Amino acid sequence: MKDKILQALSNVDDPDLKKDIVTLGMVQDLTIEDNKVTFRLVLTTPACPLKEMIKNACINAIHHLVDKDLEVNVIIDSMVTTQKRTTGDALSGIKNIIAVASGKGGVGKSTVATNLAIALSMMGAETGLLDADIYGPSLPTMLGLRTTRPDVSKQGDKMIINPIEKYGIKAMSVGLLIDEKQALVWRGPMITTALRQLMMDVAWGELDYLVVDMPPGTGDIYLTLAQQFPLSAVVIVTTPQQVAVADTRKSIEMFRMPAISKPILGIVENMSYFSPAELPGSKYHIFGKGGAEELASEYGLQVLGHLPLFQSLAEEVDKGVPAIMQDNPMIKTEFIQMAERIAQQMAVLNATSALAEVKETVAN
Ligand SMILES: Nc1ncnc2c1ncn2[C@@H]1O[C@H](COP(=O)(O)OP(=O)(O)OP(=O)(O)O)[C@@H](O)[C@H]1O
Numbered sequence: 001m002k003d004k005i006l007q008a009l010s011n012v013d014d015p016d017l018k019k020d021i022v023t024l025g026m027v028q029d030l031t032i033e034d035n036k037v038t039f040r041l042v043l044t045t046p047a048c049p050l051k052e053m054i055k056n057a058c059i060n061a062i063h064h065l066v067d068k069d070l071e072v073n074v075i076i077d078s079m080v081t082t083q084k085r086t087t088g089d090a091l092s093g094i095k096n097i098i099a100v101a102s103g104k105g106g107v108g109k110s111t112v113a114t115n116l117a118i119a120l121s122m123m124g125a126e127t128g129l130l131d132a133d134i135y136g137p138s139l140p141t142m143l144g145l146r147t148t149r150p151d152v153s154k155q156g157d158k159m160i161i162n163p164i165e166k167y168g169i170k171a172m173s174v175g176l177l178i179d180e181k182q183a184l185v186w187r188g189p190m191i192t193t194a195l196r197q198l199m200m201d202v203a204w205g206e207l208d209y210l211v212v213d214m215p216p217g218t219g220d221i222y223l224t225l226a227q228q229f230p231l232s233a234v235v236i237v238t239t240p241q242q243v244a245v246a247d248t249r250k251s252i253e254m255f256r257m258p259a260i261s262k263p264i265l266g267i268v269e270n271m272s273y274f275s276p277a278e279l280p281g282s283k284y285h286i287f288g289k290g291g292a293e294e295l296a297s298e299y300g301l302q303v304l305g306h307l308p309l310f311q312s313l314a315e316e317v318d319k320g321v322p323a324i325m326q327d328n329p330m331i332k333t334e335f336i337q338m339a340e341r342i343a344q345q346m347a348v349l350n351a352t353s354a355l356a357e358v359k360e361t362v363a364n
């Protein structure tokens, strides 16, 4: 009976991973008692938008292929996946490290990184946010932590920095450790050391996602991060204007260079449109339209979201209340949907590399 049920369930594919749920190991703890079948369906992203669809497909498969009178009880669960890493490092408790980057300054990297981290945590994932902008840290302002200092303790001769917890996430920034102007005089090697400390000496604990807010440009920090840290993937931010699109193209090219070579999950278009409060259904594309789509089709990437201008929330944002935490259902929905797509793409990438690894093992 158990085999029959597993066989029936192997007809159900995960629509993102394009493999059947039995092969993917998503069916667990299957029990049969009288005419009641119970199992856990372990999805690879928190709050998977397709969960009801997959659950119904499971029930249908069992009813059609095994017995229509069985009572099927599907317990939906999630377990964020990770990629096998070669380094046994201080970051091994972190499943996925996602950098938010753009070649251009001021397009909203920090805004996207902060709201993405909070959205992932709202979806039920353990999430951290690391501000890698050493010269211009913005996390203390974005999270309203300008006067907060983290606890630092010693373990042997090693410093352990405890991240600050706010809005459900663990956050760390050089701006939480030193005065705002101090880092401006640092030179290259000091930056690398500071970044290493921010990643390695912080007690991140177990995280499903660590979102890294990158500085603008294509400089040293990118090389350091990409080469020394186990970055899982990158999310690229742009705005619709052609100048932004041109700079963003440069940073996509950079992540594709052999020396860096990091997978790109897709493109987020920020400041995409404006919806006046009195006409919430209408969208005005004041900076033009199609920038993200143009890049996406050029490089074969996904568009992960179009985020509106949130002028009306700016005052609170400046005071350290991120847009997603404010009472605006439309904006909150946009951020949650973006986070769902990012989690989904991360899971697809993890599954693809796991399958590639299996193939490689078989080939050897
Ligand atoms: N969708 C938006 N609507 C309104 N204001 C926004 C939006 N996105 C970002 N901003 C504002 O624009 C400014 C720049 O955004 P942000 O700091 O996120 O950009 P950045 O790309 O991280 O900049 P930098 O290159 O300096 O690190 C901030 O004041 C932010 O609050």
Ligand SMILES: [Mg+2]
Pocket (backbone or CB within 6 Å): 109, 110, 111, 133, 138, 213, 214, 215, 216
């Ligand atoms: Mg920034």
